[in-house]
Amino acid sequence: MSFPKIESSKVRTLSLDAFREMDYYAVNNYHLPVELMMESAGLQLARLSASVVEPGASVLVGVGPGNNGGGGLVAARRLEAWGYRVHIQMPLPTTQQLIRDQLSRTISYGVEKVMESKYDLILDCLFGFSQRLPLPEDVSEMIRLMNSIKAAKISLDIPTGICENGDSVRFRADKVLTVAAPKTILLNHISEYELYIADVGIPTEVYLRNKIDHASLGFYRDQIVQVV
Numbered sequence: 001m002s003f004p005k006i007e008s009s010k011v012r013t014l015s016l017d018a019f020r021e022m023d024y025y026a027v028n029n030y031h032l033p034v035e036l037m038m039e040s041a042g043l044q045l046a047r048l049s050a051s052v053v054e055p056g057a058s059v060l061v062g063v064g065p066g067n068n069g070g071g072g073l074v075a076a077r078r079l080e081a082w083g084y085r086v087h088i089q090m091p092l093p094t095t096q097q098l099i100r101d102q103l104s105r106t107i108s109y110g111v112e113k114v115m116e117s118k119y120d121l122i123l124d125c126l127f128g129f130s131q132r133l134p135l136p137e138d139v140s141e142m143i144r145l146m147n148s149i150k151a152a153k154i155s156l157d158i159p160t161g162i163c164e165n166g167d168s169v170r171f172r173a174d175k176v177l178t179v180a181a182p183k184t185i186l187l188n189h190i191s192e193y194e195l196y197i198a199d200v201g202i203p204t205e206v207y208l209r210n211k212i213d214h215a216s217l218g219f220y221r222d223q224i225v226q227v228v
Contacts, residue, residue: 001051003196004218005226012212013184016129022181022210023129026202035098037200038067041179042074044198044224045156046082048177049075049121052152055083057120060149062142062160062171063103064126065094071156071179072125073102080109089115091126091138119151124171128157129183133168135161140169147172158186159193181212182227190227199223 014022026032049059061076063069073088080086088111094100107113124146126139135143143160146153154175161170162185175194178186180202186195199219207214218225 003051003224003226004221005228006216006218008187008190008227010216011182011227012210013182013187014210014212015184018210019129019181019183022202022206025209026206030203030206032201034067035070037179038070038098038102039074040200040223041071041156041198043078044200045071045075045123045125045154045177046078048175048196048224049079049123049154050082052154052175053084053121057084058116058118059084059086059121059123060115060119060146060151061086061088061123062126062146063088063090064128064139064160065090065092065099066096066127066130067099068125068128068156069094070096070099070102071128072123073099073106075123075125075156076111077106077109080106080111086111087114087116087119089113089142091142092136115145117149119149121152121154122146122149124153124155124160124173126160126171128179131158131160131163133161133163135168143169143171158183162189177224181207181210187227195227197225197227
Protein backbone atom coordinates (compact mmCIF):
# COMPACT_ATOMS: atom_id res chain seq x y z
CA MET A 1 0.00 0.00 0.00
CA SER A 2 1.31 3.43 -0.92
CA PHE A 3 0.13 6.86 0.18
CA PRO A 4 0.06 10.25 -1.56
CA LYS A 5 3.29 12.22 -1.24
CA ILE A 6 4.04 15.87 -0.55
CA GLU A 7 7.44 17.55 -0.80
CA SER A 8 8.85 18.72 2.52
CA SER A 9 9.82 22.06 0.94
CA LYS A 10 6.13 22.80 0.35
CA VAL A 11 5.03 22.11 3.92
CA ARG A 12 5.06 24.68 6.70
CA THR A 13 6.13 23.06 9.93
CA LEU A 14 5.21 23.98 13.50
CA SER A 15 7.20 24.01 16.71
CA LEU A 16 5.82 21.73 19.41
CA ASP A 17 4.54 24.77 21.31
CA ALA A 18 2.79 26.07 18.20
CA PHE A 19 1.20 22.71 17.58
CA ARG A 20 0.00 22.47 21.19
CA GLU A 21 -1.75 25.81 20.70
CA MET A 22 -3.25 24.60 17.41
CA ASP A 23 -4.50 21.40 19.03
CA TYR A 24 -6.04 23.13 22.03
CA TYR A 25 -7.64 25.79 19.82
CA ALA A 26 -9.31 23.13 17.66
CA VAL A 27 -10.58 21.20 20.69
CA ASN A 28 -11.89 24.26 22.52
CA ASN A 29 -13.36 26.23 19.62
CA TYR A 30 -14.80 23.43 17.50
CA HIS A 31 -15.95 21.15 20.31
CA LEU A 32 -13.85 18.27 18.98
CA PRO A 33 -13.88 15.47 21.56
CA VAL A 34 -10.41 14.21 22.38
CA GLU A 35 -11.76 10.68 22.05
CA LEU A 36 -12.86 11.38 18.48
CA MET A 37 -9.38 12.54 17.43
CA MET A 38 -7.85 9.63 19.37
CA GLU A 39 -10.00 7.20 17.39
CA SER A 40 -8.94 8.88 14.14
CA ALA A 41 -5.23 8.81 15.01
CA GLY A 42 -5.40 5.18 16.10
CA LEU A 43 -7.22 4.13 12.94
CA GLN A 44 -4.63 5.83 10.72
CA LEU A 45 -1.81 4.23 12.73
CA ALA A 46 -3.44 0.84 12.20
CA ARG A 47 -3.72 1.56 8.46
CA LEU A 48 -0.04 2.49 8.22
CA SER A 49 0.86 -0.62 10.21
CA ALA A 50 -1.17 -2.77 7.84
CA SER A 51 0.88 -1.38 4.95
CA VAL A 52 4.01 -2.78 6.61
CA VAL A 53 2.99 -6.25 7.82
CA GLU A 54 0.23 -8.67 6.79
CA PRO A 55 -2.57 -10.05 9.00
CA GLY A 56 -1.26 -12.80 11.24
CA ALA A 57 1.88 -10.81 12.05
CA SER A 58 2.83 -10.18 15.68
CA VAL A 59 2.63 -6.59 16.92
CA LEU A 60 3.82 -5.02 20.17
CA VAL A 61 2.39 -1.63 21.18
CA GLY A 62 4.15 0.44 23.82
CA VAL A 63 1.32 2.40 25.46
CA GLY A 64 1.80 5.59 27.46
CA PRO A 65 -0.47 7.04 30.14
CA GLY A 66 -1.90 9.88 28.04
CA ASN A 67 -3.62 10.59 24.75
CA ASN A 68 -0.78 9.17 22.64
CA GLY A 69 -1.19 5.92 24.51
CA GLY A 70 -4.92 6.08 23.86
CA GLY A 71 -4.21 6.28 20.14
CA GLY A 72 -1.99 3.23 20.49
CA LEU A 73 -4.80 1.33 22.21
CA VAL A 74 -7.16 2.19 19.37
CA ALA A 75 -4.58 0.94 16.85
CA ALA A 76 -4.08 -2.25 18.89
CA ARG A 77 -7.83 -2.89 18.92
CA ARG A 78 -8.15 -2.25 15.19
CA LEU A 79 -5.22 -4.49 14.30
CA GLU A 80 -6.47 -7.31 16.53
CA ALA A 81 -9.85 -7.10 14.76
CA TRP A 82 -8.08 -7.27 11.38
CA GLY A 83 -6.37 -10.55 12.23
CA TYR A 84 -3.07 -9.47 13.76
CA ARG A 85 -1.68 -10.93 17.00
CA VAL A 86 -1.33 -7.86 19.22
CA HIS A 87 0.33 -7.39 22.61
CA ILE A 88 0.55 -4.20 24.66
CA GLN A 89 2.89 -3.00 27.37
CA MET A 90 2.18 -0.03 29.69
CA PRO A 91 5.29 0.94 31.65
CA LEU A 92 3.41 3.70 33.53
CA PRO A 93 -0.05 3.69 35.13
CA THR A 94 -2.69 6.04 33.77
CA THR A 95 -4.94 8.34 35.79
CA GLN A 96 -7.16 9.29 32.82
CA GLN A 97 -10.56 7.61 32.72
CA LEU A 98 -10.61 7.87 28.92
CA ILE A 99 -7.41 5.83 28.66
CA ARG A 100 -8.73 3.30 31.17
CA ASP A 101 -11.85 2.94 29.06
CA GLN A 102 -9.76 2.47 25.90
CA LEU A 103 -7.65 -0.12 27.68
CA SER A 104 -10.70 -2.09 28.82
CA ARG A 105 -12.15 -1.94 25.30
CA THR A 106 -8.87 -3.09 23.76
CA ILE A 107 -8.46 -6.01 26.16
CA SER A 108 -12.03 -7.10 25.41
CA TYR A 109 -11.01 -7.50 21.75
CA GLY A 110 -8.43 -10.13 22.75
CA VAL A 111 -5.29 -7.98 22.94
CA GLU A 112 -2.95 -9.33 25.64
CA LYS A 113 -0.79 -7.44 28.15
CA VAL A 114 2.35 -9.53 27.64
CA MET A 115 5.74 -9.09 25.99
CA GLU A 116 7.68 -11.67 24.00
CA SER A 117 11.21 -11.61 22.61
CA LYS A 118 10.23 -11.50 18.93
CA TYR A 119 7.79 -9.33 16.98
CA ASP A 120 7.19 -8.39 13.36
CA LEU A 121 6.17 -4.81 14.18
CA ILE A 122 6.59 -2.53 17.20
CA LEU A 123 4.53 0.62 17.72
CA ASP A 124 5.79 3.43 19.94
CA CYS A 125 2.78 5.17 21.49
CA LEU A 126 4.41 6.08 24.80
CA PHE A 127 4.43 9.88 24.59
CA GLY A 128 3.37 12.40 21.96
CA PHE A 129 4.04 16.08 21.42
CA SER A 130 3.80 16.89 25.15
CA GLN A 131 6.66 14.66 26.25
CA ARG A 132 9.31 16.15 28.50
CA LEU A 133 12.84 15.03 29.27
CA PRO A 134 14.19 13.28 31.17
CA LEU A 135 11.94 10.33 30.54
CA PRO A 136 10.89 8.16 33.47
CA GLU A 137 13.36 5.30 33.89
CA ASP A 138 10.63 2.69 33.31
CA VAL A 139 9.93 4.29 29.93
CA SER A 140 13.63 4.48 29.05
CA GLU A 141 14.00 0.80 29.84
CA MET A 142 10.97 0.00 27.70
CA ILE A 143 12.49 1.89 24.78
CA ARG A 144 15.77 0.01 25.15
CA LEU A 145 13.91 -3.30 25.02
CA MET A 146 11.86 -2.27 21.98
CA ASN A 147 14.97 -0.99 20.17
CA SER A 148 16.75 -4.30 20.82
CA ILE A 149 14.09 -6.34 19.00
CA LYS A 150 14.62 -6.78 15.26
CA ALA A 151 11.29 -5.64 13.85
CA ALA A 152 9.71 -2.90 11.79
CA LYS A 153 9.14 0.12 14.05
CA ILE A 154 6.61 2.97 13.88
CA SER A 155 6.14 5.94 16.22
CA LEU A 156 2.85 7.75 16.67
CA ASP A 157 3.22 11.54 16.45
CA ILE A 158 6.91 11.84 17.42
CA PRO A 159 9.41 9.18 18.53
CA THR A 160 9.55 8.88 22.30
CA GLY A 161 12.74 10.45 23.60
CA ILE A 162 13.11 13.07 20.88
CA CYS A 163 12.58 16.62 22.13
CA GLU A 164 13.33 20.19 21.11
CA ASN A 165 15.60 20.71 24.12
CA GLY A 166 17.68 17.58 23.52
CA ASP A 167 17.51 13.83 23.10
CA SER A 168 17.78 11.01 25.62
CA VAL A 169 17.19 7.32 25.05
CA ARG A 170 15.12 7.46 21.87
CA PHE A 171 12.88 5.01 20.08
CA ARG A 172 14.47 4.23 16.72
CA ALA A 173 11.54 4.39 14.34
CA ASP A 174 11.58 3.37 10.69
CA LYS A 175 8.39 5.35 10.12
CA VAL A 176 6.74 8.20 12.02
CA LEU A 177 3.04 8.97 11.71
CA THR A 178 2.61 12.48 13.03
CA VAL A 179 -0.84 13.81 13.83
CA ALA A 180 -2.60 16.63 11.93
CA ALA A 181 0.42 18.74 10.93
CA PRO A 182 4.20 18.36 10.46
CA LYS A 183 6.40 19.36 13.38
CA THR A 184 9.71 21.12 12.80
CA ILE A 185 11.60 18.68 15.00
CA LEU A 186 10.54 15.79 12.75
CA LEU A 187 11.85 17.48 9.61
CA ASN A 188 15.16 18.02 11.44
CA HIS A 189 15.53 14.22 11.72
CA ILE A 190 13.80 13.15 8.50
CA SER A 191 16.87 11.31 7.21
CA GLU A 192 16.32 8.76 10.00
CA TYR A 193 12.80 7.61 9.05
CA GLU A 194 9.89 7.90 6.64
CA LEU A 195 7.54 10.67 7.76
CA TYR A 196 3.77 10.56 7.35
CA ILE A 197 0.97 12.93 8.42
CA ALA A 198 -2.45 11.70 9.56
CA ASP A 199 -5.68 13.62 9.17
CA VAL A 200 -7.65 13.62 12.44
CA GLY A 201 -10.43 15.98 11.38
CA ILE A 202 -9.11 19.39 12.41
CA PRO A 203 -11.01 22.12 10.49
CA THR A 204 -9.46 23.99 7.58
CA GLU A 205 -9.77 27.33 9.42
CA VAL A 206 -7.43 26.08 12.14
CA TYR A 207 -4.78 25.25 9.53
CA LEU A 208 -5.18 28.65 7.86
CA ARG A 209 -4.88 30.32 11.26
CA ASN A 210 -1.47 28.67 11.53
CA LYS A 211 -0.53 29.62 7.93
CA ILE A 212 -0.72 26.01 6.70
CA ASP A 213 -2.28 25.35 3.28
CA HIS A 214 -4.67 22.56 4.26
CA ALA A 215 -5.42 21.59 0.64
CA SER A 216 -1.72 21.07 -0.10
CA LEU A 217 -1.60 18.27 2.48
CA GLY A 218 -3.78 16.20 0.19
CA PHE A 219 -6.12 14.75 2.78
CA TYR A 220 -8.86 14.79 0.14
CA ARG A 221 -6.96 11.92 -1.55
CA ASP A 222 -6.15 9.92 1.57
CA GLN A 223 -6.12 10.49 5.32
CA ILE A 224 -2.39 9.66 5.35
CA VAL A 225 0.20 11.53 3.28
CA GLN A 226 3.95 10.95 3.12
CA VAL A 227 6.42 13.82 3.38
CA VAL A 228 9.35 13.35 0.99
